[in-house]
Amino acid sequence: MLKIDAARLYRAIEALGRIGAYVDEPTGLTGVNRLALTDADGEGRRQVLAWMRELGLDVTVDRIGNVYARRAGREDTLPPVVIGSHIDSVPTAGRFDGCLGVLGGLEIVRTLHESNIRTRRPIVVAFFTDEEGSRFGTDMLGSAVATGRLPLESAYALRDRQGLAVRDELERIGFLGPAPVETIQRMPPHAYLECHIEQGPILRARERDIGVVTGVQAISWQALTITGKSAHAGTTPMHLRADAGVAAAKVNLRLREMIASGRYGEPMRATMGAIVPHPGMVNIVPGRALATVDLRNPSEEDMRRAEADLISYYTQVEREEKVRIEWRRTARTEPVPFDPKIQDRIAAAADALGLGHERIISGAGHDAQELARLCPTAMVFVPGEHDGISHNPREYSTPEQCASGVNVMLQIALDLAEE
């Protein structure tokens, strides 16, 4: 079977990881900070474009900065197989998140070149703008615009904390491209494939090489504003208090109980990531607290039930703690199932390559969930060390783990490109 060059792929991952590298103070580890549309992102993009051109690919940049690099097929007017991901990062990233998918795509092209294989359909390697959403607050930005979920003008108007707008920053780094954002809709793709690190502990714990991704689970985010009454911690009797911090604590522990109850399915996840009590002083009962809730569930039905039950619990806390709880939805996506036929092919390819595999739901959002609106879509996960930690300089997958994922992608891409 045709295989990629694992060492060459890994050298590319290391080389891209040097752009935007920084030393993480507490640990001394080297991390990556290539926030979308910063100078570092611009430099990373130019490196990847240079590699694309070295490979003789035909590069297109669209109005939101998405990049498509096209390798011609034998029947070049057929819809292409698109392989993609992103190269922007969170501020405290490792080298693998997103980059594996893009550089894996280029390694597949390089392998086809070397073997003088010309596929029936064209193959496009793509990277999408600002998948992370860390800077402008909206994740999957480029792929959401390209697939028509988000209007271009709304994307352009987003601003970072310094007030800088997406459009201006695209222009500044030289990636306000000439092609229409509908470029990918006009291809349209025959299939979209994305190889990504799992960003979780499951594959590593079960000693699997490959995750056959069944889909992306539903995500529900809420921002809570809890209003009680600030009071002197030394003088205010407990029965006269309306402690917004205690109310937030109750909601946090309720999330835990909801999971433990099993009523919303085993795969449910729930997290209170942020809590900000005001005024936040040792001797003042918090009169106000902001808090966030993150719910995930592969079942839309279970998710809806969890949301409804949580909201009715807020009413109970309001009564018990004499507070007011206002909640606002800050994100909500339904589950996105991936193409079952391509899933079966991924499993078969892994078997053929002697790789252990397992079906797995994606806990995180990915560009693939946007592309799934356009064409049959699939994802391949590879395991990560250290419980699959991600968004952290400790993020690490071995050269072999990375290569296994891309080798599976290579077989599937070849298959699909011959259809």
Place this chain on the structure above:
Amino acid sequence: MLKIDAARLYRAIEALGRIGAYVDEPTGLTGVNRLALTDADGEGRRQVLAWMRELGLDVTVDRIGNVYARRAGREDTLPPVVIGSHIDSVPTAGRFDGCLGVLGGLEIVRTLHESNIRTRRPIVVAFFTDEEGSRFGTDMLGSAVATGRLPLESAYALRDRQGLAVRDELERIGFLGPAPVETIQRMPPHAYLECHIEQGPILRARERDIGVVTGVQAISWQALTITGKSAHAGTTPMHLRADAGVAAAKVNLRLREMIASGRYGEPMRATMGAIVPHPGMVNIVPGRALATVDLRNPSEEDMRRAEADLISYYTQVEREEKVRIEWRRTARTEPVPFDPKIQDRIAAAADALGLGHERIISGAGHDAQELARLCPTAMVFVPGEHDGISHNPREYSTPEQCASGVNVMLQIALDLAEE
């Protein structure tokens, strides 16, 4: 019976409250910001010194900026009766906290002047530097130094967030006085009296004019550092999490349960005022959380039991949540009982004036707890409106409420100064 001029006292409170006044944005109310050793504090101090000198008092400023204004007695070498409090404020204060005690003392002197009463013992009206501790982090600073609990050099070395030191700021505002800090120890006082707003809801709720303060309760502050493991909220199974935010929530609710159990006495108070989860993002399981604990109890024995039980609960949470909880004591004072004989006299004076009264423990710290090391000490509380809210522009006591407290003080001061 001799009485003070309620309207005159109130005008002085209003006049001092104009120094450092600001408009509180959300409410439109006028608050007071006279943080210790700022320009506003200097201006407030000069105003009070001007009033002291108008009354012909002999003013002494010590090396930590405490101010003593002395009215001669018939037997002028006898230990004086000292009436005092503070005029510095928190950044979001009202007009009454501290100022009532100092201006009440001056109103008592003014009343004695007008009635041509010369007491046997001298009377000293005092205000102490930085009772609030909001700027340099140590409360009761001036009275702690004056009574020998805190070395002068330690106090001088304290710095605010801008790095400005107490000694330099004292000098800058012109209150690095020439008198030794032992000035009050050398008098020594025959008794110390302090009139203060309750800063709580009890007297108002029970429709009492006067609180006969039995003492100051024990205070125990802890700063917790909870270390878990940050993780992706979408991908990390619940059983692999070590959520520092959940651990903080458990401690917060445990405080509530400890109160409800009644095991530590009805007057126990417990508060988690601050919680800071890191990194504090909606989709990241907090890997670390800082939190504070504030415990109050009038019984040292109950306090020690509560502290020990809480610390052993930390061990339980460490086990349950796979986190590490480090705690550090940031403040600890034992209960300070006030002089029972003066308490009885306060009750009798209130009866004689037709004022309702009730014994009450002080939930907050006061200069009186420092002075209690030197001499028989007592405090008189007056009620506040709006549940006794304090450290807030809504802090409010009526002219009558203020005058009632100072009239009781006048009778006690006269009594004690004739002994």
